[in-house]
Amino acid sequence: MTQDDIKTLDTPPDLGRRKFLNTAALVGLSGAGLSVGLSACNKKESAPAAGAPSAQGEVKGEVGEFGKYEVPPGQLDDYYSFSSGGHSGEVRIYGIPSGRELKRIPVFNMDPLVGWGITNESKAILGTKPNGTPKYTTGDTHHVHQSYTDGVYDGKYMFVNDKIHGRLARIRMDTMECDKITELPNVQGFHGTFTDKRDPVDSKINYTTRVFCGGEFAIPLPNDGRDVNDPTKYKSLFTCVDSNTMEPRWQVLIDGNCDLVASSYDGKLAATNQYNTEMGVHYEDMMAAEMDACLFFNVARIEEAVKAGKVTTIAGSKVPVVDGTRASNKDPKTALTCTVPIPKNPHGVNISPDGKYYACSGKLSPTASVIEHDLVLKWFDGELANPRDAVVAEPEIGLGPLHTGFDNKGNAYTTLFLDSQIVKWNVAEAIKAYKGDKNAKAVVDRIDVHYQPGHGFTSMGETKDSDGKYFISDNKFSKDRFLPVGPLHAETAQLIDISGDKMKLVADHSVYSEPHDSIIVRRDIIKTRQIYNMDEFPLAVKDPKESGVFRNGKKVTVKLTSQAPTYSLREFKLKKGDEVTIILTNHDKVEDLTHGFGIPKYDIQFIVNPQETKSVTFIADKPGVYWCYCTNFCHALHLEMRTRMIVEA
Template sequence: MSKKDVKNTSNDLDKAGLSRRGFLGATAVGSATLMGAATLGGAVMSRESWAEAVSESRAKIHVEPGELDEYYGFWSGGHQGEVRVMGVPSMRELMRIPVFNVDSASGWGLTNESREIMGESAKYLNGDCHHPHISMTDGKYDGKYLFINDKANTRVARIRLDIMKCDKMLTVPSVQAIHGLRLQKVPHTKYVFANAEFVIPHPNDGSNYDLKDKNSYTMFNVIDAEKMEMAFQVIVDGNLDNVDADYTGKYAASTCYNSEDATDLGGMMRNERDWVVVFNIERIEKAVKEGKFSTLAGSDVPVVDGRKGSDFTRYIPVPKNPHGLNTSPDGKYFIAAGKLSPTVSVIQIDKLDELFDGSLEDPRAAVVAEPELGLGPLHTTYDGRGNGYTTLFLDSQIVKWNIAEAIRAYNGEKVNYIKQKLDVHYQPGHTHASLTETSDADGQWLVVLSKFSKDRFLPTGPLHPENDQLIDISGDEMKLVHDGPTYAEPHDCILARRDQIRTKKIWDRNDPFFASTVERAKKDKINLESDNKVIRDGNKVRVYMTSIAPSFGLTEFNVKQGDEVTVTVTNLDQVEDVSHGFVMTNHGVSMEISPQQTSSITFVADKPGMHWYYCSWFCHALHMEMVGRMLVEPA
């Protein structure tokens, strides 16, 4: 097939309503030529012309040794339950921050400090995190916190970005499966908005399983970002999916994909339109302040009823099983992706006041455009130049479209609002452009997180990696410049400029992260910076030691079989990079202690005999000699 034939075939397919990806997948014709090509006005660029077009963009992603990336990227770890820190545009992995998982390198989920943060939910060994978001001040990233959800166990966690450690975790009460999560943008991140996805009976105590009952529902959850405590909850109709907030602090909005209240696949797809629920945060705050709320059994969290007809909410019908909801960086629009419709719905935010005061009676009047983009729209991101970029799951493409022109087309003008379609590999879910969630959206880079990788990488057996792709959007055309395999569905990411993230080089000795350990040492009359002692309290033994490369302050201590042993280590090194570890062999004990940090871990000495402990983080030329022994007397 000649290049001319390929071009003509592509145009014919477009006219027939078929995607080029579907055609190529079925025929495997011209795949080598077209892989990664762009569709511009129905034409397909040749491999040679495309290679020439992207060469400059590919050069931009090369970060020389010793040079730094322009952006931090924070990826949700998906089923791993962690957050991954990447450099962009190099796409180099810098760090993994354990959150809902157990991590033997750092001891997260094992140390006393981490288990205290996790609270009762430390019993869960899994997590399913989806949506990482950075705290804001005046609509711009302030680099203070990153928040992440756990759908599997209905939790929200907060990561301090100065130390890149989780410092707070909350289990959201009375609901199941926190999915969509976004933050209040202005005047600062006072609230974390979190959608609970699944409808459950209330109380959920086995006395009622009827999901059609008026006491069966899910809720929109609002969390105090500083206290990491519940602020209030809002009862809604239907299931909630994704959420975002406006740039006034007044409104948040969530998609609902199950207006049918069905429990089966067919039932959930029956209606041609579901809805976007808009929450009037000011009204809800006022009601809570005035005591106009209820509470649910076993919880003291204020709950207001936001079902249809409520003063607190408005329900805007949109097609069909909507998924992503994203606020444009100019603050003008909520854009909801149709998922089972080829459209996205553009909701004009300044019309919401009229919806709530009654001067605008038809909720659909707030929809100012519904452009048809392609098959399976899921999420939209922005370049700050008036363009949206929407993932098309079924077409395996990302489409660039102009918002203002889509509104003009909705009003009857003949205008081509679609600027470009780019094949991505394959089945994209989330997409995220640099600074896109803020008013500073700079239109430099776009990451698309594709669910399937198929033939993109070396085969790894039946379980394939997924594929993150980096796209240059700084010019008029999107240019795909990088593929990167990822594991266990990282789901979503967020990009911030490197100057917006300010990290510590070593720990502050007064850091609240290990304050409870310091308090315990004070009760034991221990100076953590100098004492190496063993405190015996019946069958509870507390071992305090310092570490400075290449030795522990204690190289031997004695306990009895069955003793509960708490080992507390303080790293006295003051040089960045000189982290120590403490591993007790054959006891499931492992933790990291970075410079000036104090860490502790508790375990049972259940095996008599000699048990060596060692430093697990390479810290010195004599690192292998940094060891000690626990001598366990038989019971």
């Protein structure tokens, strides 16, 4: 690559090249009086006919050069990709590099396929109102992160947030099923979350026990109506949840909000990028300051303060709260938090695999800010006068920088929302340039994506074992990339090979709206079980001879087993008005032999996997005959797998 080539790479691209902007995009960048307009054509476009090639959709080169990224029939992918599902409330699993969707894990959503939100077991996890109906029927998953042992995924748990209702869910990785949900007290807009990569080094524990959770929306605390018209009383909370008990350990009262979250590899710091440090409640108030911030939390000091009782509580919660506001943390030697000024409206903070640097990009600035971990610690020790001096690089990389992933060669990859690009830049070169080295060139490469990338992530990039093989760009627009399916388009997860000097776009993977963030995990880390252990289920019907109808007044329990192609009861009788609990245990031991149980007109459907037990409770309020049938194809005589539920008037 010549010096001229590098100069071209460092030059901001021509925004007019993107044809897709004819759907009208206008971005006002306020704060410093800067306004960038992306003008649009007035021409109205219709969707291309199926099969008609589009200019942007044409692939350069022979199909054969992409063959190595395909996974032949019968072979397995090298990686799992775990992705949030956005306002579907679920988590999704894809194989990489194939992009094949492998599973959707219901978490905060109802899912009749598996019976999530229908069975008693899932309702107990989701939470219900006193009348037994779901407490919430919506969810908004954004960020998924796994548990760690010494900086590397350990395959034990995965955690995901619910932004809309302030909940954190834990997913068991051996079954890929949610087993616990916690609602955070006094929090709205729970956006960013991250597991601790390692407990403090002076601890005897070296595995994840903390999950850090950032509250995005500032609200009156307590939010009971008393201070709704006094924005000076609005605050946000940063929460630490114990990953084992799934109960909040502590909360930190802060100014501004929390967007995304990062954790250090030595267990000493957690971080969140902040926009709206002005604490504004209206748009113009949120854009008044020249800078926003990246806020760092000194984990050991916070836990010492909690232990010493230097806490308060907020009405309706017993969780200890410490004061992390700017006014109360001016003395570095006693401060619990450190505020590092960052260009306006940062979206995302990510730490490099070597644990030395955080990348935090203000999306209204064409730069990425690099913050040195050790310098933040020096500020806490009183050895650094100005927190802004912890910023050691600020390369100009392009318009609309959002999220950054890292490879194993010292390079960073940042999504540029406005430029519709991924930019590859070298951290060491960026630091040299910041120090005044005119020969240093931070930007290494650029690649166009289609279009407007939000989150982006590298393979194993959130661990110290980042391998520098793949980058996935989750794009918010996919116009003309796929067959048209109406106004709601699929989104695009574009697979980019980053193993060489030049990035290479190798696949378009369509995804259903609207994922936010993902992680790519080596397949050898994930160890799943293929069947359950019947002894784990207290209600298990262990012997078909235990089947039957057991009445206690108007409360009736029906115990059943399933074993292809029959249920243990050919029929069972109820009376109108009975409160019925059906308990079903799958006695098959064959991997992948799942049975379903559906009751017509009673809105009940769930599945039981091999050796699993589930139960449902309902009121038998409709007299008649109802054929309960297996909903999950299981056997050559699957259609005959039925039992009669007879409800007598």
